[in-house]
Amino acid sequence: LTGPHLVALPFSDHCSLLAEDDDSANNLLDQAVRLAQQKCVRYLELRTGANDVLKKRTDFAENNLYTCWTTPLDSDPGIIWSRLSKPVRNKIRKSHRLGVRIRFAQRREEMLEYYRLHLRTRTKKHGMPTQPQQYFLDLWDTFAASGNLQLLLADHEGITIAGSVLITSGTTARFLYGASDERYLELAPNDLLTWQAITWCCSNGLQTLVHGRTARVNKGLMQFNRNWATIEKPLPYFYYPCVAGLASTSEDSLKYHLLTSCWKRLPLQVAGPLGGYFYKHLG
Incomplete structure (x- = not known):
């Protein structure tokens, strides 16, 4: 294609x-x-x-077009906490106060919970094809048993509202994917998820957390990453x-907006299987 x-x-x-x-x-x-x-x-x-x-x-x-982000870690999570921006610390406290709780997935089936969030986020927020469901199950099957993959899920009143996929190699951890239900963003689940990932990394002797790339025109995500005591580098x-x-293709280009606007209109039950077909052409 x-x-x-x-x-x-x-x-x-x-x-x-x-x-x-x-x-x-x-x-x-x-x-x-x-x-x-x-x-x-x-x-x-x-x-x-x-x-x-x-x-x-x-x-x-x-x-x-892109910037990459890393957070240098410390064995004491309190050191990292002191480096976070005040708004982020407030959101983390708020999220916990409002009843959001983070769990580390223990079962393969929990990856399907994450996939449903991922499909919704990729389709309705970003307007992009989604990796096949089997891909996420394969990630679990390949890396979970060794502890190199951690799936963090945020729950509120019995509903899974956000999730992050974290993978480790040596002394480095990397956020592979993140997704959330936009109806619950006022609960700041992504902030609590990120903080729990950082504390887990610190407790397990990891030295660097890689947040991945961000399109420079995506001002909201650029600011979100800056709040996490990150080192910003051009990519x-x-x-x-x-x-x-x-x-x-720049995210503020007409071509990009046309493609993503069309994809956002797809029903999730159509976007899932169709995304599995198209995604292999996006590498």
Whole structure:
């Protein structure tokens, strides 16, 4: 659907260029360009983030639509608490006071609870196709038993109103996905979820929490991430021979608004199966 192209790495926000020195990096890039030419693809997309070698090359075009965020952690969650913005601390207290409670999923079936929230959020809020339900079950089956995947769910009066999927590797944790029922956002479940994830990471010896990428035009999400004692870094992508593809489409463009507006109109029972088909073309 999106035409032939090469991406490093598909379905990821960030994939660094792995090379010991500049000469090795340039050799690797030369081979990637040759492969793109041999395959006759429309474009080659490298999601490396800031990279001096790529920046100096004239055959690659740089696109700066995204920012990435990390929170340095501490063994004492109180240290992190003191760094949070006052509005965030107030929302965390408010959420707990209003009866929102966080649980860590213990059963595979609980991933289906998260999927229902994820489908609603992706469809009705973002207007984007959703990963297949089986994908989330596969995530659970692959990583939950080892403890490398944590599913946090926020409940209020017996209703699951928000959730986050957290995955760990070494001393780093990463928010993979987050979703919430917009009817309960006044209860600030996302703030309490994020704080519980941070305290869990601190208690388990993790050193860095990666919040993922944010489109720079998304002012609301940009501000939300800034409130969490984060380090903000630009996340440029590089393209050969020119900037192209869905990841290079700005969220404030007419094309983006047309596509997302159409998808938001779909009933959830249609958007789910249809999203599973379309999502594989969005990598």
